Amino acid sequence: MVGLLEYELDGRDLGDVRFAISPINELALSLRTFREPGRFPVHLPWLRETQDARDRLDTTMLRALSNDALSTPDFLSPRPHSPLTRIDTELQALARVEDERLGADLRAVHPDGLPYPLRGSAVAVRSRMLRALRAYWDSCFAPWWPRMRGVLQADIVHCGRVAAAEGVGAMLGGISDRVCLDGDVVRVRLTSPLRIRRGTRGEGLTLVPSLFTRGATVPIGEDEPPMILYGARGSGALWQVEPRRSPAVLGDLLGATRAGLLTALEVPASSTELAGRLGVTTPAVNQHLRAMRDAGLLTSARHGRSVLYLRSELGDALVAGGGRMSAEDGTNGV
Structure with a gap:
């Protein structure tokens, strides 16, 4: 049913x-990858990259915060109020969760009995949980959070x-x-x-x-x-480093990097995200993006502390025209 x-x-x-965006929601939901990484193939590059760091964490506690059905306690899924929510704010709120709710939510995830790390006083359990989550964030999330x-x-x-x-x-x-x-x-x-x-x-x-x-x-x-x-x-391309391929005509006109950026900006993206996807430094990407925006090929809008870029109508026409010209003259993308 x-x-x-x-x-x-x-x-x-x-x-x-x-x-709104919630860093702690992402942190909690990612705990499911500890149990069944094969169900999250998109994140396998990140899991490989963070393997050594995860081996040094309190994985016993982190694993205890989910169950075989991949459920997590509701107190790890607070309602965020802004796209700019910070992990420090959410961890501070977690430290103030009432003892009664803490215990009830943990028992809801483990109705047949609490795993060893979740037994004991609420104060002790909360303290160990906060230490484990903070260490997990610092080692496995913070370096990649701008991209995420x-x-x-x-x-x-x-x-x-x-x-x-x-x-x-x-x-x-x-x-x-x-x-x-x-x-x-x-x-x-x-x-x-x-x-x-x-x-x-x-x-x-x-x-x-x-x-x-x-x-x-x-x-x-x-x-x-x-x-x-x-x-x-866009989560499917999160960890993908894309070759800077574009129609030959577009590459000849703009250069490989700018042509690759213009091709990628069919959907909005930040300079940090684009740098990771294309394998280019963020300062270099910013320079190219500003130049293309000034030329009318891109539009930009501030979203919190980030600036998101998107192809303009002129940029769309240029990409479409470059593709048609390459097809007509038989050239290959570079």
Whole structure:
């Protein structure tokens, strides 16, 4: 039996669908890769890169924070309030989680008995958990977080454009095939047989893109805030270093690096993300992006502390024209 969660929005809430990014959500969801890395093939390059660092962590505690069904405690999935949420802020909030809730959420993940690292006083468990999560973030996330955040921010920009052009319903349907808007009700199909309907009571609905989920995930506790975590667009290319290939005509005109950047910017991206994908330094990428923006080939928009770039109509025409010319004269991409 397929379950269903319904968020009933009033008129004000329908206009208060907001986006946010949660570092601790990403940290918690990534714990599932400890148990079944084969289910997350997109992240295998990152897992290989961080293997030595993970071997030095408190993996006993980190593994205990998920179960065989790959569920994690709800207190590790707080509702973020901004696309600029910082891990320090969320870890400080985690340190203030009440003892009763801490224990209840852990028992919900492990109903047949708590693993050894989660036994003992709430103070001791919380302290060890915070140390383990902080060490995991510092060694395995912090060096790559600008790249991860760039993909998440690019997804938010894309969703915002869809909502502006086609409406909130089209945007919600686009984030996952398990999500739809019917009138003023947002419906999310669940993998469990639960059926839940709740109003948002003026809280609005927060949409949180994630690199570590493919469908749509929602908190199902009665007191949990209205929130949907969904798989971010572009996560498939997160760890991919792309060759700077482009039609020969475009490369001859702009140079290989600028042609590669223009080709890649079919979807919004930050300079940090592009540097990782193309194997070019971030300062060099910034220089090329500014030059192409000044020439009218790109548009840019600030999103928090990052600037996201996207091909302009002129850039689209140039890429399309370069491809046609290469096909016509028989040249190959470089």
